[in-house]
Amino acid sequence: MAEALLEIKDLKTYFHTENGVVPSVDGVSFSLKKGETIAIVGESGSGKSVTSLSIMGLIGSPGKIEGGEVLFEGQDLTTMSKRNMRKLRGNDIAMIFQEPLTSLNPLFTVGNQISESIRLHQKASKEEAKIKSIEMLKKVGIPRAEKVYSSYPHLLSGGMRQRVMIAMALSCNPKLLIADEPTTALDVTIQAQILQLMKNLTNENDTSIMLITHDLGVVAEMVDTVIVMYAGQVVEYTDVFTLFKEPKHPYTKGLLDSTPKIHELKDELQSIEGTVPAPGTITQGCKFQTRCTRATAKCFVEEPELKELSSNHKVRCWLHEQEEVAI
Amino acid sequence: MSVNSQLQNQSQTITSSTKQTPSFFVRWLRLLLKSKTGTIGLIIVLAVTLVAIFAKSLAPHDPNLINPAMMLKPPVWADGGSSAHILGTDNLGRDILSRIIYGSQISLAVGISAVALAGAIGVFVGLIAGYYGGLIDNILMRLVDSFLAIPTILFALVILSIFGPSVTTLIVVLGITNWVQYARLVRGEVLSIKEREFVKAAKSIGVRNNKIIMKHLLPNVISPFIVISTLSVATTIILEASLSFLGLGIQPPTISWGGILSDGRDYIATSWWLAAFPGMAITITVLAIIFLGDWLRDVLDPRANN
Amino acid sequence: MVQIVEEKNNKPTEQEEYLLEVKGLKKYFDISEGWFKKEKHYLRAVDNIDFFVKQGETLGIVGESGCGKSTTGNLIMQLLDKTEGEIIFEGVDLGTLKGEELRKKRAEIQMIFQDPYSSLNPRMRVFDIIAEPLITHHVVKGKDLQNQVYELLDVVGLDRSYARRYPHEFSGGQRQRIGIARALALKPKLIICDEPVSALDVSIQSQILNLMAKLQKEFQLTYIFIAHGLPAVKHISDRVAVMYLGKIVEITTKEKLFDHPLHPYTEGLLSAVPIADPELRDKKHRILIEGDMPSPANPPSGCRFHTRCPYAQDTCKSEEPKLMEAKPDHFVACHFPLKEGHGVLIEK
Structure with a gap:
């Protein structure tokens, strides 16, 4: 086994x-x-x-x-x-929740939050983290990933937010x-x-x-x-x-x-x-x-x-x- | 399995699992005993009220009796204190304790009536503005804004100097300068409550607007209102003191705590008891009212049962 | 070629048969900003819909959030003012009624709400909640009032002793029963159920659905069942309307809709529902609808679904399709209705 x-x-x-x-x-x-x-x-x-x-x-x-x-x-x-x-x-171990809006900080852009978590766990530089973030956003099927990267969570639909959460959760290959x-x-x-x-x-x-x-x-x-x-x-x-x-x-x-x-x-x-x-x-x-x-x-x-x-x-x-x- | 037997079964499970709702009075008592601060608050507020009612028989001296021989006597436990004046005397030789006892009448009356008046106007305006929305809301809220823009003291000065200072004018002035905060608070609450489905349910039953406001909205905004209004009894007592100090509040020989406090201000460096005791009376009463308010909020909420 | 009968929706053959008829119903919310608005901006929550409900049947209205299904319910309930159109209940346009007449007529339409936690006033006892409609319409008083409230509690399967309690003492399912008792109090003919089970636990949902079915038989009720949960809608409805961005895109009997949908959106919607049978998971072909629903404030031109439709053609971008009877008793708003639409299960 x-x-x-x-x-x-x-x-x-x-x-x-x-x-x-x-x-x-x-x-x-x-x-x-x-x-x-x-x-x-x-x-x-x-x-x-x-x-x-x-x-x-x-x-x-x-x-x-x-x-x-x-x-x-x-x-x-x-x-x-x-x-x-x-x-x-x-x-x-990564976790995603039912209501993505409450798990994203409304005061920071989506990109800010993903790169933050990448930098925290992977010791990447700012630029590397940004590139990786956009790559992750594309991977979870977000169109116009660059634009979403600099958007605030409330501007996204529920499905988009959950994709962002998934991108964030999977960004460190849990x-x-x-x-x-x-x-x-x-x-x-x-x-x-x-x-x-x-x-x-x-x-x-x-x-x-x-x-x-x-x-x-x-x-x-x-x-x-x-x-x-x-x-x-x-x-x-x-x-x-x-x-x-x-x-x-x-x-x-x-x-x-x-x-x-x-x-x-x-x-x-x-x-x-x-x-x-x-x-x-x-x-x-x-x-x-x-x-x-x-x-x-x-x-x-x-x-x-x-x-x-x-x-x-x-x-x-x-x-x-x-x-x-x-x- | 048929629906009927399911239903019966369901009721049985529930019957065994939920408790009976106790009557209002039982809950009232239970909640009071559970809350230590509530009990203390209630006892003090009752005591102060009784003191105010029976001031005449409780006061050891005539509060306005000027006695130059007994000027600025310290309290009984300090050096030079006299047992005739337990809390000492003021610069005119008047007994502080008696003045505080008599002052409770005016301070309580002004504090509570002014808040009641402000609350009544504020809650009414807030309910109407919040529930109807649109143009009515706009007009009422601009009115609220303009009241907020007027400096309270200045407004009070103008009104009091036009109509002359009296207890009634004071209550009215304090009432109309304070209603705006209630209006804003209640309107905000109403805006969120009216989106709840039970309001929609009442509308779809055909309940008339005034009934929806009275039965569905009012009981649900009462909790935050009580908390704010107990706090504001405190500020009102203090505001009354400041107006009295400016000479536009309570006029001698009528006595209020604020009045005694401001009389004592000049002597604070040498004779602390002149200001300290009325100050303590205000603080303790205000705290007790706040405690009582917290408890009252729980009593009025059926969910705070257990 | 699909036979298309050019006719403005379901024209009634026997007028009396319809308990409710909705004609050209529109609800636009003004979302223009600023004082000097040159152009008005509207959110077209409901945009020109027609349908009818027959006495004793259940019409399901399905669609995703923002499609206008709840707004439709609120319009029929007169909780919102319509922008345009007619809501004809028992042959009378509710829009022409005023004051007391409207209040009386409206009492025959009641509503069951989604959230059993917010639909009951926390400060009122169960007795007062259920008695409120009876008192409001002066139906009964005193002892009779008490008896009627008790009977209503019996009907929805709650113990009479609960009348003295407050809503917070009950579970979601029990609260929903209280809400149903309140809706039944005035003996309505039509009940609008706005997502009545979606906030409940799975094992409680079926209790409520069964209760609703039982009450329908017992009191000859007509339901409009608004929900996003397709399995529940399929279970309880006779006919189903599918809404997308404020429009009805398809309306027909549940058998036709679930087995052979004609609109690509319906097909995708059905295909998206997970099937509770693991044996079928690899046999099933899934038609994925890509992208998000566009904003109702700025709907796409032509057919509103063309941005996500796998079969969209040029015509779809410019011309808006009308709701037409593509097959007998099967109405669809699509330029190119599916010849043989796939139902829930699409075998690979």
């Missing part, structure tokens, strides 16, 4: 609020190989964004990483000094790109452009991608491996084909069935009853108990482990504890 680029072991990130401790990420483990694209799927409050921020070392008070390891090329990032972490961010809902704020034709761009660029450079999303369509088109998160835990972890064909967790199945699909037509959508529980409210048993149609007495008392069904399929559900059960 190939050496993992990123390995997360039993990561726990808790938020210490006035009303007690909220376990936003509660024992998450997974690994990511070089060149692999992984998706973390979940609804709001599932802990998917907190997971990515924990990896980047961007968890601020009142949140705190309480336990576990984040191994990046064998190095534990949770114990790394702030200085080394800053070096790593942007250089080896080994890992974390993309938190990169296309959610974009229109569908622009989304298609950006996804295509991400695919091409990462294929070229063999970059690994961690994609955080709620859109199963994007997952189906983009990734190799999927992690489904619910209430801070991984509930299912497998390759994308198995996940869509044979989902084992009732939540995954519910999620797949409740999504209206563009290539199918149904009279009525299935839906998952109830709402996502606030983190920390379910203290006993399976976290999905309140919404599960197949919950048994055991599910309310004992919490299931993430169990390996086959070499590449793990699921956290009592239904699969003994034998294969069709759900």
